[in-house]
Amino acid sequence: MMQGLGRAPVAGAVVAALWAVPSVCGPGSGPQLPTTIAISPSSLSFDALSVTAGLGATVHDQHGEVMADAAVSWRSSAPSVATVDASGMVQSVGNGAAYIAATVAEVHDSVAVTVEQQAAEVIVTAPSDPLLFASLGDTARLAAEVLDANGHPLPDAAVVWSAGDAGVATVDAEGLVSAVGNGATDVTGMSGPALGSVGVEVAQLPTVVEVRAEAEMLVTGDSLLLTAEARDAGGAPIDSATFEWSSSDEGIATVDSDGWVRGVDEGDVRITATLMGVSGSVGLTLVLADRVGLLALYASAGGDEWEVDDGWGTDAPLGDWHGVEVDADGRVESLALAQNGLVGTIAPEIRRLDRIRELRLEVNELGGEIPPEIGQLGELAWLGLFGNDLSGEIPPEIGDLSSLQVLDLTLNSLSGEVPPEIGTLTELEYLSLFFNELTGEIPPEIGDLGKLRFLDLCYNKLTGPIPGEIGDLEELEQLWLCGIDTNPEAGNRLSGTIPPEIGDLAELRVMSLGANRLTGPIPPELGGLPLLDTLAIYSNLLTRIPPELGDATSLEYLAAYGNRLEGEIPPELGGLRSLRTLLLGRGFTSGDNSLSGEIPPELGDLEELRRLDLGANELSGEIPPELGDLELLEFLELGSNSLTGAIPEELGSLARLTRLALCPNELSGPIPPELGDLGELYYLFLCSNGLSGPLPEALGGLTELRFMNFVNNSLTDPMPDSMLNLSNLRELLWKSNDGLCAPRTEEFEEWLDGIESSSDIYCEAESMPGARLAGEGEDADTGVGCTATAIGARSAVGRWSRSATWSLLSDRQRKRLGPADGTPSVRSSVNCSLHNVIYR
CATH class of the missing domain: 2.60.40.1080 (Immunoglobulin-like)
Known part of the structure; x- marks a missing residue:
């Protein structure tokens, strides 16, 4: 606190000097006089107030001797800075600088004192x-x-x-x-x-708590994360606050410690967050998930334009809404809006109907894709979307519908491959993807559908082999894999052989593999199917009919026309006593069979047979008279073969026959008058044979006849007057014969004028200008294409009238069927018969 500094100048230096001159008299002579004074220390420095420090003064006389008893007086030049007492004790008083002087007589000395407080x-x-x-x-x-x-x-x-x-x-x-x-x-x-x-x-203290929700409405079963914010008195948010959450009614909604709210039931509820005694809350309205799902569908599918929308969008109970059925808890278990004018798309919110068992939206105009959210309907047993215009791929999420029993996507515009995930639907009994645009191969996983009874993949664009795993479908009753016979390239083109494993399907009743590219012989294993009643394998490249097929005694329908069949017709087929239709004739675009040998007389044992087509083969020999035993036969096509001999008179016993076609062949002899007993006959084609003689009078009994063709034979003589009884004829052709003519009478002229297409060859003239040879026309029994009949008949939604079903087809779908107007000619009746028999 105090430091020595340099000495200050001394006042009275001259006097001091004089005192310092040596006396001539020597030491000790005369009195001592002070001559010098020195202060020590030479300076003082203080860093605090009230600090003291002593100064000392040494006085010397004229002889240089110390004057110990010299009286020294002390004085401060700045008492406000430092004071000094009589003993030379200096005390710091204030910041600044001062001099402390010591005086003896006239001699004095001084030192500098500095006071500068320092922070302590x-x-x-x-x-x-x-x-x-x-x-x-x-x-x-x-x-x-x-x-x-x-x-x-x-x-x-x-x-x-x-x-x-x-x-x-x-x-x-x-x-x-x-x-x-x-x-x-x-x-x-x-x-x-x-x-x-x-x-x-x-430590922030809350003064306000605010709770926020992204929506004021919450669907039952859904969860919603609420956020809470606490603010202090200055409005600053309190970060990392831990709130206590509570619900005003846990029967409506619950909330966990993180603010997650889960909807339980319909109603209003308040959710509260509390922090240090300060609370905030938000109100939520809970709505039934089903209501949200239904309203979303109503909006996406043009509900305002529905034919019937009673109750929809109102506060009425859901069970009062048109097409909605609910369970005891008020949850939707069935939605049936078939043929109700739905236009638009299926809203993904359909997933809200998580208790629904039946979703039936058939025969509407729904487009867009099937929403993958539909895979969340875990209790769905029936999904019916038949007859819409849905596009895109079948979502693999459909494989999550573990309760599904019926999947009907018939008649849409779905594309892509059949998802292998369908193989996980172990409860599935009915699967129809008929008439879409699916491509790729049939997934082998389809063999995992152990309960499947009905499988229809017809009228798609599938390729590749038929997987042998289909033979694992022990419950399968109907198998439809057919292409489009009238337009093969627009349909399935399955290849390879028919898997012999199909012979393991003991419950199989219907198998339709027609209009594909299947090769090889018909598997003999098919003869071991005890319940098989329909076998449609037409328009393929199959090569042989196995005799074992005669063991399939339940068979009612056998269509193998338009293949590459060779060899003889197995006589064992005569053992198919339930057979109603046997079609081994000409195909549409796939070519013809080449069956040879004679017609087995055993076919006359087919007592249930209605339709027999052996046309366009290489059959020879005579027509077996045993065919006259087929009392129920309605259709007989034996044309385009090399049959010889006479027309058996026994054919006149076929009282139900509506079509008899024997041209061209090499038949000879007269037309048997017994044919006049065919009172139901609609078509009679005997052209391009070697028939001779006059027309029998008995032909006048064919009063239902519409089409009669005798062209290119050796028939003679004027027509009998009994022909005038044929008032329903639309076509009568008899050119290129040996004198067959119409009498030129007023009655015959009037009669022929009433026939739309006639050769008009009168007996008075050798010949007349050639008449137009009309085609065989439209089958009068088929007002629209038989293909359309198949669409309606096979849909899970039920059976539809032919005309109604045809109206469901879009222009693009009709074009895929081949003919511009979609109505096949009479020759396509071989195709129609499949559906007429199965759905008779």
Whole structure:
């Protein structure tokens, strides 16, 4: 606190010098006179007030001797800085500089004294210790006092402020502290080496809690995350706050500790978040998931234009809405809106109907894709989307419908492959993807459908082999894999052989593989199918009929026309006593069979037979008279062969026959009059043979006849007058015979004028200008294409009239069938018969 400094100039230096001259008289002579005075230490420096330090003065006489008893007086030049007492004790009083002088007689000396307080302590004062903040942004002013070592304040001492954690609090140069974030820290004031501090604690206290929800409505069964925010008095949010959540009615909605709300039942509820006794809440309206799903469908499918929409969109119970059935809990278990004018798309919110068992939207105009969300309907047993215009791929999520029993996607525009995930539908009994645009191969996983009874993949664009795994479908009753006979390239083109494993399907009743590219012989294993009643394998490249097929004694329909069949017709087929239709004749675009040998007389044992087509083969020999035993036969086609001999008179016993076609062949002899007994006959084609003689009078009994063709034979003589009885004839052709003519009478002329197409060869003239040879025309029994009949008959939705079903087809779908107007000619009746028999 005190330091020595350089000596100040001495007043009266001359006097001192004089005192210093040696006496001529020598030491000890005369009185001692002070000549010099020296103060020690030579200077003083104080860094605090009220500090004392002693000065000493040494006086020498004229002889240089110390004058121990010299009376020294002391004086301060600035008592406000430092004082000095009679003993030379100096005390610091205030900052500054002063001189302390010592005087003896006229001799004096002085030293400099400096007082400069240094900070030894900083005392920080705050409104509280520690300084507490409850809101961010709040401020408090600190004060600091700087003291020297003796506790005296330093006026105007500069204090530098700092905060230990600026994330908790900051302090400015004036000592203003601001709360920044929750936590604790120290704020320090520093002056020189001295410092002082005060603790700061920031702990926000909530004054308001706000709860927010993204929606005011919550669907039962769904979850919604609420967010809560607490703010302090300054409006600053309280981060990382842990709230307590509660529901006003847990029967309507529950909430967990994280704010997740789950809807339970319809109604209104308030969800509250609480923090340190301060609460906030939000109101939610819970709506039944089913209602949301139904309203979404109503919006996406043009509900305002539905034919019937009673109750839809109202507050009425869902069970009162048209087409909706609910269970005991009020949940939707069935939605049936078939033929109700739905236009648009299926809303993905359909997933809300998670209790639904039947979804029936058949025969509407729904487009777009099948939403993958439909795979979330875990209890769905029946999905019927038949007769719409759905496009895109079948979503693999359909494989998640573990309860599904019926999947009917018939008559849409679906593309892509058959998803292998369908193989996971172990409860499935009915699968129809008929008449879509599916491509690729049949997935072998389809063999995992152990309960499947009905499988229809016809009229798609599938390729590749038939998987042998189909033989694992032990419950399968109907198998439809056919292409489009009238337009093969637009349909399935399955290849390879028919898997012999199909012979393991003991429950199989119907198998339609027609209009594909299947090769090889018909598997003999098919003869071991005890319940098989329909076998449609027409228009393929199959090569042989196995005799074992005669063991399939339940068979009612056998269509193998348009293949590459060779060899003889197995006589074992005569054992098929239930057979109603046997078609081995000409194909549409696939070519003809080449069956040879004679017609087995055993075919006359087929007592249930209605249709027999052996046309366009290489059959020879005579027509077996045993065919006359087929009392129920309605259709007999033996044309385009090499049959010889006479027409058996026994054919006149076929009282139900409506069509008899024997041209061309090499038949000879007269037309048997017994044919006149065929009272139901509609078509009689005997052209291009070697028949001779006149027309029998008995032909006048064919009063139902519409078409009669005798062209290119050797028939003679005028027509009998009995022909005038044929008032329903639309076509009568008899060119190129040996004199067969119509009598030129007023009656015959009038009669022939009433026939739309006639050769008009009269007996008076050798010949007349050639008449137009009309085609065989439209089958009068088939007002629209038989293909359309198949579509309606095979749909899970039930049977539809032919005309109604045809109206469901789009122009694009009709074009895929081949003919421009979609109505096949009479020759396509071989194709129609498949469906007429099965759905008789």
